Amino acid sequence: xxxxxxxxxxxxxxxxxxxxxxxxxxxxxxxxxxxxxxxxxxxxxxxxxxxxxxxxxxxxxxxxxxxxxxxxxxxxxxxxxxxxxxxxxxxxxxxxxxxxxxxxxxxxxxxxxxxxxxxxxxxxxxxxxxxxxxxxxxxxxxxxxxxxxxxxxxxxxxxxxxxxxxxxxxxxxxxxxxxxxxxxxxxxxxxxxxxxxxxxxxxxxxxxxxxxxxxxx
Amino acid sequence: xxxxxxxxxxxxxxxxxxxxxxxxxxxxxxxxxxxxxxxxxxxxxxxxxxxxxxxxxxxxxxxxxxxxxxxxxxxxxxxxxxxxxxxxxxxxxxxxxxxxxxxxxxxxxxxxxxxxxxxxxxxxxxxxxxxxxxxxxxxxxxxxxxxxxxxxxxxxxxxxxxxxxxxxxxxxxxxxxxxxxxxxxxxxxxxxxxxxxxxxxxxxxxxxxxxxxxxxx
Numbered sequence: 001x002x003x004x005x006x007x008x009x010x011x012x013x014x015x016x017x018x019x020x021x022x023x024x025x026x027x028x029x030x031x032x033x034x035x036x037x038x039x040x041x042x043x044x045x046x047x048x049x050x051x052x053x054x055x056x057x058x059x060x061x062x063x064x065x066x067x068x069x070x071x072x073x074x075x076x077x078x079x080x081x082x083x084x085x086x087x088x089x090x091x092x093x094x095x096x097x098x099x100x101x102x103x104x105x106x107x108x109x110x111x112x113x114x115x116x117x118x119x120x121x122x123x124x125x126x127x128x129x130x131x132x133x134x135x136x137x138x139x140x141x142x143x144x145x146x147x148x149x150x151x152x153x154x155x156x157x158x159x160x161x162x163x164x165x166x167x168x169x170x171x172x173x174x175x176x177x178x179x180x181x182x183x184x185x186x187x188x189x190x191x192x193x194x195x196x197x198x199x200x201x202x203x204x205x206x207x208x209x210x211x212x213x214x215x216x217x
Numbered sequence: 218x219x220x221x222x223x224x225x226x227x228x229x230x231x232x233x234x235x236x237x238x239x240x241x242x243x244x245x246x247x248x249x250x251x252x253x254x255x256x257x258x259x260x261x262x263x264x265x266x267x268x269x270x271x272x273x274x275x276x277x278x279x280x281x282x283x284x285x286x287x288x289x290x291x292x293x294x295x296x297x298x299x300x301x302x303x304x305x306x307x308x309x310x311x312x313x314x315x316x317x318x319x320x321x322x323x324x325x326x327x328x329x330x331x332x333x334x335x336x337x338x339x340x341x342x343x344x345x346x347x348x349x350x351x352x353x354x355x356x357x358x359x360x361x362x363x364x365x366x367x368x369x370x371x372x373x374x375x376x377x378x379x380x381x382x383x384x385x386x387x388x389x390x391x392x393x394x395x396x397x398x399x400x401x402x403x404x405x406x407x408x409x410x411x412x413x414x415x416x417x418x419x420x421x422x423x424x425x426x427x428x429x430x431x432x433x434x
Binding site: 112114115116118119120122123126127151153154155157158161162165166171172178181182184185188189192193 | 329331332333335336337339340343344368370371372374375378379382383388389395398399401402405406409410
């Protein structure tokens, strides 16, 4: 395949191949060479032309997986038949239940051992995901009276810092039992801010995903 | 200076020189070459023998600064005249008020732009600082009745995740006003867990340190 003639197809091929291998063999057990071997003649140079490291491929794989769900999240954000608090509940439920989570936790990257991944998830959560998806919902909730706070930006950040970073068992290598206890504390924290938006099914889902991770890592 | 004859003295000299330059010129504006130029004839090879990067020197500088205060924190932890909750309050007050904080915020490293630093602070906070300093105090508080929780480990982690990561304005490049609002939310969260351990002076101290950072970055 010519390297620059259809760059998008090349990138797609790399992402699809890497996704399949990460799920089959696990992220930690897949090498760049494994990916090259499955690309049907694409050279090492071609892959490094698009991605500088395996970590960058993982970021592309998870972003691809997130694209579909981002559409859903935008839809939730823009619905007019729900209060802000109801939207926040839907957002959290949907985020943890979307199928791409099963794929990621099955690929089971040991995120905590990769400074580049830890940093990009933490900074990306606070600087991109929070203002884009969570803050607008909090602001709607304030307007419709379903959420009470004088600090919408800070509340949105806290929700995501704890829910997206601390509750990510691939960062801190948590056991399923530990993640369950973290969920209980997250729920307590959210309720302290008037946000009764989690239920037992969310705790169980976190538990199950962490089991997947611990089995496959 | 012979490179391996007195390795500890060499490391001390590098750390002291780097500390002085980071404070005078700012971390971002100090190069490895600047440090070498101030080491009185020590070669580039000698510095790289001990430190692989400027980030590693910064970690050594902050660790050195932390050594003195760690002694104090151990003393707080081991006192017998205070309840667990009183110790937690002393710990948080002391941590933010110790003089090394002025030095760090004056050196003003843009931590958020360094994946290695972001990651080591996050992982180090949860895996080292929390079990070493905060968890024992929470457990004492449970025993003496001053702290109520069934989840001591998770509570200790939440306290540190929010207090040490989210409230670090050098990670998220916060303004003094934003840090003040974050402090108010931190206080609300802690109170929800029965921990009335912060006061206005802490908010003001965070505000002042963040001013230092924004002025010097």
